[in-house]
Amino acid sequence: MDKKVRPEKTTAVRRQFLYALAAVILFAILYNAATYYGWFSYSVKPRLLNVSDYKLYDSGKKKIKAVVFFGAADTDGLKPAPCVIFESNQPVNEIKQLLEKMFSTPAAAGYVNVIPDSTQLREAYQDKNGILYLDLSDEFSKNCKSGITSENLAVYSIVDSICYNFPWVKGVKILIDGAEKQDVAGNVSLEGVFRPDMNLSAVKL
């Protein structure tokens, strides 16, 4: 009996299919290895929102006296400093002005910088429960000196400044580069919502 012979075309198609399958498998192995060993990163960073591109205030508007908390040069706590912001129809814009001042003002005599270098505010928004979400650039975490006190001061200089001036803010949730992060620099947890800690400056809310 004659052995059944497959047509040449079917054999070629089968071979091509196997080659394609092998190529896909090889790609999967290389892709998994590359992501595991960090040869490349496929995460897409959200677009940076540079607050200075937006009009946060109108200098013709009413000026509001505010207080920001910088690090004290002579203690391990925070020290209040007066500043001025402009009234805005959107309360979050007033907060953005305040933070922009904090991040850009160099420490005056009697104060030390506790906000990690090059930290930028990416966005700030509030929810209906009075929680303010602050999206900071990753320099906040990357450039923060590891140490419970330095991390606490970085967090609470922001949290206390906001809650002192804007009593409707019940708590502050800090995000880094648009996402939740476990800690600031190895010690202080960022997983929860922060309420003000006025013990750091001995100022009453």
Add this chain to the structure above:
Amino acid sequence: MKRNPRFNHLTAALLALSFMAPFCGAVVNTMPPVVDISSTSKTIVIIDPAHGGGDYGSTGGGIREKDITLKAARLLKQKLESASADIQVFLTRGSDTAVTPEDRAGFANSRNGAVYISLHCDYVPSASSEGYMVFYYSGDRLSGVSPQGIEWQKVQLLHLADSTALAALVDQYMKSPLIAAPGSAVQDANDTLPLASRGVRQSALLCLEGVNMPAVAVEMGNLNNTADAGYLKDDGMLGRICYHLEEAIVNFIKGQSARRQ
């Protein structure tokens, strides 16, 4: 076409490998090895030398936090076990390795510890700020507690009263003059640490939040301060700091036992 069995085997192997690749070593277990403690009736103390491995912690004065905390943890273990035969001490890391906060807490909880003490060196932006500080977990946060219960990561909230008492006791013993330990280099009869107390404070600390027992973190000094960095570099001084810590822990355990009886 004659099927090539070798080609088929190769395809199958590649297919299996491609599916296994993401799981190969993707989860790095940093948990220290399990020790059977079921037979022990001793009081378990867990000492946590902060940071380790690639995580140096704070740095300053030519020293790294991870090295000082490990050295202090070994000294404290030795002192505690010499002070009482009823105390058994475990370190969350015994060498220069990185251990995650979850694994440190898991290690402590699985040993049913009575006390957890996390050793740190601080970095205060103000270089003139000197001394040690004791921290306990901050429950003053909006998350972690809900009417339904408590998140397991925030189990430390259940021990806040004891942790507060432990923090106060550690601060008290650190700043009090103690009778010098036998063999100590201290000339006077009283051993008073030259480190100032920066007090007791609450903080949302990652190293404490999952720990299911009274727990504190001790910042033994400010590495941004020349005097403090000098003290922490000195093995004799580190031994004296550990002696004060040991006395605080032993007295806390005694107080806990007395309350139970």
